[in-house]
Amino acid sequence: EDQVTQSPEALRLQEGESSSLxxxxxxxxxxxxxxYRQDPGKGPEFLFTLYSAGEEKEKERLKATLTKKESFLHITAPKPEDSATYLCAVQAQIKAAGNKLTFGGGTRVLVKP
Amino acid sequence: SQTIHQWPATLVQPVGSPLSLECTVEGTSNPNLYWYRQAAGRGLQLLFYSVGIGQISSEVPQNLSASRPQDRQFILSSKKLLLSDSGFYLCAWSVRAGTEAFFGQGTRLTVV
Structure with missing residues (x-):
């Protein structure tokens, strides 16, 4: 069975204080x-897709990396508008799975000014 | 461009009442469609997915059912709601294997 575990569950940062999920x-x-990024009461918003170990993707202050066992989402010099819950999900190769995504529990990020 | 519509945004229903949530996708053909449920402060749990009209796969046994009467329409239903059916329901679509899923804005269901 596919499993995804995200840590930490919650993260409080000062504006400009870089960190990794x-x-x-x-x-x-x-x-x-x-x-994905999810704001309270909203649906998740797609950020990145990573396919193979060693791959990296960047978007503004966010950078995602992938190894064979884990992925990191680095937030560089965060701003208050980066406050959100960040969700990670995996998709397996099995065709019968209908391309479904298995999600982790998310990391709630709060960036204080 | 593709868009996904999900309604209603919020719903309060008494225990034992029926449920119908609708989701439609515009701007694409034959999408994979999904219903997820998110409990408070938790990740998303896949409930149903569909790869074509009339083709529904269920991931967990529950009080809910899904139907896909048209290519870009996905409906989540229940004949009699339970308190445990409360949650945030999300519809999503993807174009093919290995691609990202795009989510609607969700329906907050409270069963009282």
């Missing part, structure tokens, strides 16, 4: 790893 996963053949 962790996403550990076990999956029977990784097709893709996905990062």
């Amino acid at each position: 962790n996403c550990s996963y076990t999956v029977s053949g990784l097709r893709g790893l996905f990062w």
Whole structure:
């Protein structure tokens, strides 16, 4: 069974204080790893897809990296508007799975000015 | 461009009442469609997914059912709601294997 564990559960940062979020996963053949941002009361917003170990993606102050067992989301010099819950999800190679995503519990990030 | 519509945004229903949540996707054909539920402060749990009209797969046994009467329409239903059905319901779509899923804005369901 595919599993995704995110840590920490919550993170409080001062504006400008860089940090990293962790996403550990076990999956029977990784097709893709996905990062989402979710604001309170809203649906998740897609950020990145990573397909193979060593791959990196960047968007503004966010950078996602991938190894064979985990992914990191680095937040560089965060601003208050980066406050959100960040979700990690994996998709397995198995065709019968209908391309479904298995999500972790998320990391709630609060950036204080 | 593709868009996903999900309604209603909030819903308060008594125990034992029926439920119907609707989701439609615009701007794409034959999408994979998904219903997820998110408990407070938790990750997303996949409830149903569909790879085509009339094709529904259920991930967890529950009091809910799903249907796909048209290519871009996905409906989540219940005949009799339970208190435990309360939660944040999210519809999503993806174009094919290995690609990201895009989510609607969700429905906050409270069963009282």
